[in-house]
Amino acid sequence: MRSFSTTHAVSWVVLGALFAGLALHRDQAEAGLGEPAQITGYVLFALFVALASFNARKRLSMVPLGRARLWAVVHTFGGVFALALYWLHTQSLWPTGTYEQLLAGLFYLVTLTGILGWLMQRLFPARLTQTGLEIIYERIPHELARVREDAEAIVMDCTRELQSDTLARHYFESLAWFFRRPRFILSHLFGGQHGVHWIHQQRLTVARYLSQRETEYLDALTELGYAKLRLDLHYVLQSAMKKWLLVHVPLSVALLGIALWHLVLVHVYAL
Amino acid sequence: MTERRIRNEPGLDVEAFRHDRSVYERPNARLRCGRASFWAKPCLRGPNADGSCGGVADCQPARGKTGRFECRRPKHLGGPCATGPGPDGACAHHRPPCVPQPTLRTMRGRLALVVFCAVVALVIAFSGAVRIGSAGINSLEPGPLFGPHAGFAPKGACSTCHEAHGGDLSTLVAAFVEPADMTEACTSCHTFAGEARKAHNVSFADRPDLPDVTCNQCHREHLGADADLTAIDDRVCATCHTAPFATFVPGHPAFSPGYPHRRETSIKFDHASHINKHFSDAKVADRAPQSCAVCHDVTTATNAVLPVKAAETCDSCHGSQITQRDIVVFRLPELATSEIDAEAVRDVCGPTLADFERLEERMAAMEAGETMVDEEAEDEEFESVSLDEMAPLASYVLDVDVDDMDAYGEPVQDLVMAMAEEGSVPLAAALEDRLGAPTTALLAGLNPELVKRVACAWAANVEYEPPADPDNGGWFGDYLELKYRPMGHADPVLRAWIEASLAAPDEDERTEMLRETLLDPEEGPGACIKCHAVHDAAADADGPPLMVEWTYHAEGQRAYYFYSHRAHLSLVHPTDVAMSTQEAGCQTCHRLDSAADFAASFDDADPMTFASNFEGIRIETCAKCHAEREVRADCRLCHRYHLEATFKPIMMGAFSQE
Amino acid sequence: MMARPQRWDAPFGQDMTDDDVEKLLRQYPISLIDKDKFPQHTPLEGILRNDTRIVRYQAGDIVVRSGDYGNSAFLVLDGTLRVVIAPELPRDLLGRQDVARKGFFEALTQLWTNRRVPEVRDVRRYNRSAMRAGGDSSRSVVFLQDIPAVLDRHQTATLGGGALFGELAALGRVPRTATVFAESEARLLEIRWQGLREIRRYDESFRKRIDELYRENALKVALRETPEFGGLDETDLQEVANSVLFETHGSFDWYISYQRMRGAGKEGAAHEPAIARQGDYPDGVLMVRAGFARLSIALGNGDRTVTYLGAGDHFAMSELYDSWVEGKPAPLRASLTALGYVDVVRVSAPILEKYVFPRLAERPRSPVDASAARALTDDALLEWAVSERFINGTQAMLIDLDRCVRCDDCVRACASTHGGNPRFVRHGRTFDHWMIANACMHCADPVCMIGCPTGAIHRTQQGGMVVINDDTCIGCGTCASSCPYQNIRLVEIRDEAGNVLLDRDTQAPINKATKCDLCAANPGGPACVRACPHDALRRVGFHDDDVFRKRVS
Secondary structure, eight states, X not given: OHHHHHHHHHHHHHHHHHHHHHHHHHHHHHHTTSOHHHHHHHHHHHHHHHHHHHHHHHXXXXXXXXXXXXXXXXXXXXXXXXXXXXXHHHSSSSXXXXXXXXXXXXXXXXXXXXXXXXXXXXXXXXXXXXXXXXXXXXXXXXXXXXXXXXXXXXXXXXXXXXXXXXXXXXXXXXXXXXXXXXXOHHHHHTTOOHHHHHHHHHHHHHHTTOOHHHHHHHHHHHHHHHHHHHHHHHHHHHHXXXXXXXXXXXXXXXXXXXXXXXXXXXHHHTO | OGGGGOOSOGGGOGGXXXXXXXXXXXXXXXXXXXXXXXXXXXXXXXXXXXXXOOSSOOOEEEEOTTSOEEXXXXXXXXXXXXXXXXXXXXXXXXXXXXXXXEOHHHHHHXXXXXXXXXXXXXXXXXXSOEEETTEEEOTTOOOOOOHXXXXXXXXXXXXXXXXXXXXXXXXXXXXXXXOOOHHHHHTTTEEOSSOTTSGGGSOOTTOTTOOOOOGGGTOOOSSOTTOOTTOOOHHHHHTTOOOSOSSSTTTSOOOOTTTTOOSOOSBOOOHHHIIIIITTOGGGTTTSOSSHHHHBOOTTOSSOOOBOOGGGTTHHHHHHHHHTOOEEEEEOOOOSSOOOOHHHHHHHHOOOHHHHXXXXXXXXXXXXXXXXXXXXXXXXXXXXXXXXXXXXXXXXXXXXXXXXXXXXXXHHHHHHHHHHHHTTHHHHHHHHHHHSSOOTTTTTTOOHHHHHHHHHHHHTXXXXXXXXXXXXXXXXXXXXXXXXXXXXXXXXXXXXXXXXXXXXXXXXXXXXXXXXXXXXXXXXXXXXXXXXXXXXXXXXXXXXXXXXXXXXXXXXXXXXXXXXXXXXHHHHOGGGSOTTOTTSGGGGTSOBOTTSOTGGGGSSSOTTOOOOSBOOOOHHXXXXXXXXXXXXXXXXXXXXXXXXXXXXXXXXXXXXXX | OBOOOOTTSXXXXXXXXXXXXXXXXXSTTGGGSOGGGSOTTSOHHHHHHHHEEEEEEOTTBEEEOTTOBOSEEEEEEESOEEEEEESOOOTTTTTOXXXXXXXXXXXXXXXXXXXXXXXXXXXXXXXXXXXXXXXXXXXXXXBOSOHHHHHHHSEEEEEOTTOEESHHHHHHOOBOOSEEEESXXXXXXXXXXXXXXXXXHHOHHHHHHHHHHHIIIIIHHHHHHSTTTTTOXXXXXXXXXXXXEEEEESOTTHHHHHHHHHHXXXXXXXXXXXXXXXXXXXXXXXXXXXXXXXXXXXXXXXXXXXXXXXXXXXXXXXHHHHHHHHSSOOOOSSEEEEEEEEEEEEEEHHHIIIIIGGGOSSOOOOHHHHHTTSOHHHHHHHHHHHHTTGGGOSSEEEEETTTOOOOOHHXXXXXXXXXXXXXXXXXXXXXXXXXXXXXXXOOSXXXXXXXXXXXXXEEOTTTTOEEEOTXXXXXXXXXXXXXXXXXXXXXEOBOTTSOBOBBXXXXXBOEEEEOOOTTTTSTTSOHHHHHOTTSOEEEEOOSSTTHHHHHHO
16 A cells, blocks of 8 residues: 555656646647647547556456556546546537537546546445455345345244244235345445334334244344345445446447547548 | 354355355356346356356266166256156256346446447437437537628538538548648638738748748637637737737837827927917917817727817817918019000900099090090000019919019010900919919919909009908909908818929929918918928829828828727826826826927928927836736737738628628 | 276376386385385385386486475485585576466467356367376476586585485475485486375384484574574584474374364364473474464463464574573473474574574574564454464465455456466455455465375475466365365366366266466466556465554554
8 A cells, every 4th residue: 555655646746747748738839829739639539548448458467467556546547637638628618519518528427437436446345344244246146045045944934833923924024025135225325224224123013013932033033134234235335336337438438439539520620 | 943044144154165165256257147136046056158047957867876877967056856867868957947147247348339339320420410400410510600600601511611521531531631721711701901821911021931820820710609719818929929028017118219109290289388378378268178088089089089170179269360361363563664555455344434534534625625635645654553562473473583573564464464354264374384284273263254353453553442351261352462362271272272382393493482482381371381281291202292281190000009099088087187287188198298399390391300299108107007917918909910801802792781 | 078087097107117116116215115004095006106206317407406396205216416505506507497477478368268168178188198297297307517516616415325305395395495416317216295195104114214314404404594503513513403303293184173173163272282381491492394383372361372483483492591591490481382284393402502592692582572562453463364374375365355346356367367267266254354365375384285196286396386287186176175265166167168077977077176376377477466456455475474564554
């Protein structure tokens, strides 16, 4: 970690110098009857390509192309730099042409999703760690199924042993909904305690009708519910950390396409 | 009991990942278990690479310990088979329904492809002028044109400016690599007094190295209908004008001394004496202007401030001075001898009063029977009715000295006799003969009958007695003179005489005298030269050497400068300030310089020897305001880049049609 | 379908004949071995036939190199060899070269050669029976050109007929301690460690002989490398060497007892074989030769781990020094327990008082000294790492869960370098926000190698990475069961068409053991580390117990 603070510092310095150089160039081009948006445009397009190549690097991990950490830092800083460069290039927040507006819209969306993704990647890992639980994303359905089977087995055992269907009835009326699949997704995403509250409430609702022995089964079921909440949290947060790319990556590809179109148009019509 | 069911931490069972209990998680797989994606119990093994469910395998026949074939299946592929092999030796197939689903990454890849294709398709589809509803959507649209331009390039008519637009592939490819020339398009409408592609539209002789410029170096299009295409930064100017200053204050060099009063004015109006002396004179207090604006119309002025008409200003005091100074075209000089045949005069003019008296005397004598001795003896001593000198104008016309009585006696009397006979014609002929130019303007309004009558009187050696004094000016005979009285300011006859004198072909002492007479500032006819400056026009080779500044002319031609007087009025309020107040009103900038010898500077005809009533404008005055942040101080506030930017005539036509 | 591979399917030497075996049985020192003591299923003849081979060396050929990992010992049949004692031969003379890594573009071809179907194998390769045996079998021999010059410059010892060497590296799973080269033309019997183990297990005299050899060959070298005995002359060193005692603690197959203890919830020093107890009076210093030992002090109701000792570390030095200085016995301030299998040598107090203590400038430091100043939380990670035996790892995969976004880029990178198959599972034991993932740690004491019937699992010559030779692996699962960390996984292999290969007889799938090979064949080192975009994953060696602390700060 410490070693990367120097990377950060170097990144800041390099990008700052680069931006200053480009800004200076733009300034001089503007004053010197040059084409101020030309160089920044080329650099911005090259930057787009470079940022997009982060994805390619992930596919080429069999060959030494530098540490992905370095790429990630460059990607993050490059993204912020791209925003600054974009403003330097366009000198406006929102362009006037139709396709330029599409370009700007895509660019802002990609940047926004990138920042969101970065934030999630910063905030969520620690929350996952704090569950005291670690699970591979692909295994969550397996574990959920296992929890569900356990829960149903508890209910079955209870019914079989005590010849009472009170707990079973409650399970199939209410709890089955919860054990069916991940629930309280928004609450988990934003760090709420909706699930805990819900399970507690369910327990209170049914406990008054149960015998002491049945209550022991209910306690086991409740414990299982809390365990499932942790699984749900893992599912929600890990999903979020994966699914933001469903927006970011396709939009980036579209952005690259339309940026190339822009480059061609500018060359054909004005340069 | 329940104990075995209760697992607090379902995912933390690391033993669940033991080699004999699990397989590698393969996040690089393209498919995932379809059951898992619906939160059902997932298959034990993930999908096969071909997209089929890998969770369950078919039973395979195998030889058991007993030697018999039985159907077997590994536990993690579905476990024991319910039935043994059929008669054909094959095992029955039991597969629960499960359709593998794409993983998130696979979906991401597909989504990226779809979005990319969609964008490409959209861009291509809308690259023509496709219109949806009222708004045209175009993937080529780079932004709305500047409003006035938009009319010439309606949507889709990009080729008005962009030549490559709509071209075939080779054109487009060529346009991709070749630099585009936008100036060509601009200059199809815009035109300048000089060359469009030269800096300031001028080829500077001493700077042949300057590269050509293009319009779009400074002017950017497609920035919206209301965009300011002429907003140019100072640093653009500094690209070439590398004078070492970046701001107006400090930095801009001082104006040259006396700026902008470098050339003598056309009217010798001494502001100093008028303001300091005349306007404060109690006698004219009711006529004196109360502010500069009375004479100078600044309310609509930009660069040049035109004075109002003299008739509305100067005339109130100086009008009478004009009409009091007549021009004497002809005066009957003292004659030594009479060369005029009285009979002829009588024939031409008819009997005079003297003739009647003489006739009455003779009648009375006849009645008295006296033999009337004809007193009209030839030897009677001639006594000239005039003792005056000849008029300088006539002297010039007849080309005789004013005091050489022997010389002028005959031509004068010939002319008088001719005038008596033919009115103004002989005079005009003589003038024309002398000036070598038509004289219609000189004698405009001269009644031939008046000339005849005056000439007849003179021919009879008597004074012409005018019937009345000509109050309203014009031609009149006055005893021994044929005169013209100016009718007021800008009298055309006076002006014609003065210009004729300046244009006189011969340069001799008579011409000199003629000019002295006419150009005399005090006694000259109309006293025109009291106010109108006479300048050496040597620069204009075709014209006369001297010229009178009849009309106001602006202070030089400054094509690249601009100043708006009007815009500054609200700051100085010239109407509210007494003219003599220093450093206020117009004097804020135009400070009166009372010490300057204004009048004397007009003594010579050189317009550049000028002692203005006003000090030069100081840049410090401008800096008082234009150094503040809110006040513009950019180059283009005062300086103009283009030389007479305008439109081609065809464009003017286009405008007028609209 | 194919036949299930069996042990000795792939003999160590391809061309060992019955005649060779007969000759060997008559040759010293094999003739000393009592072959009747061997069980029926592993006869001595079988061992000689399958686990040994006869190798010939020309004069100057290097047989073993110092620092190499080797899985076999050598018995000199005839000829003379030289073991280089000091100074070591220069690296270039040893012909060191890196493991043949793929070039950039060769590695890049995996982009399209990787299979979508997992665990595809070219089955024809197995059928061609081109099975190469594991161990030091690659015959790219490096030789010394100028033997006299080497002999002139380096101190060497002679190995003649009947001498056995390399047994320490083969059995103790430690790197070779010295370089041996052939002085004249020589014929050697190379015994892979499985065979050596069997012989040692069933023949008492052979075992003693090996211990004596150790005393002769390695101990002095080892002692000379210690700061305490490094300055002694040859005679004194010999005296020290003769006086030391060998001890082994714990079980050779410690992973079995460890898993049993773990299963029973018995963890900590109290359940480990004690080597020395706190409060006892020491009679000599203990120097760890191989394996790990836990140094702990009693705290409350348990034991607090102060540190762990690895090869080269010593115990009780400071206590003995104190008693020598003060003239009265000083009790041990800490206990030492075996973490698995520990080889120690005991150097007696008189020897120390004679040769070591007088030359010490100051009192030797004890790890106990520093522990007083450390809070319990400072050592919590150490306690965990020791109790989980992660100290064994030299390349453990440590993941910082506070940084890990669970993107699995590491797993994908691993798969892309291994034909589309991941070689680890991003899951494992956690402590606080640390996880040691289920990836091979390339242990200092690789217990997985114990019991491999074909020697498919072995150490690379360079770097000592533990790798599995897929061609000779029979999928028996011994290594996977042995690994205390569940880092070896058996996979069902498929043919090129993607079908799971099934045993012809049982219909059970054919398995192969797989694990992390540290991307030995790939350029650029472990792909997982390079692929982590968040700097959350590292491969760490537990050479010192600050490995966590460095990252925490």
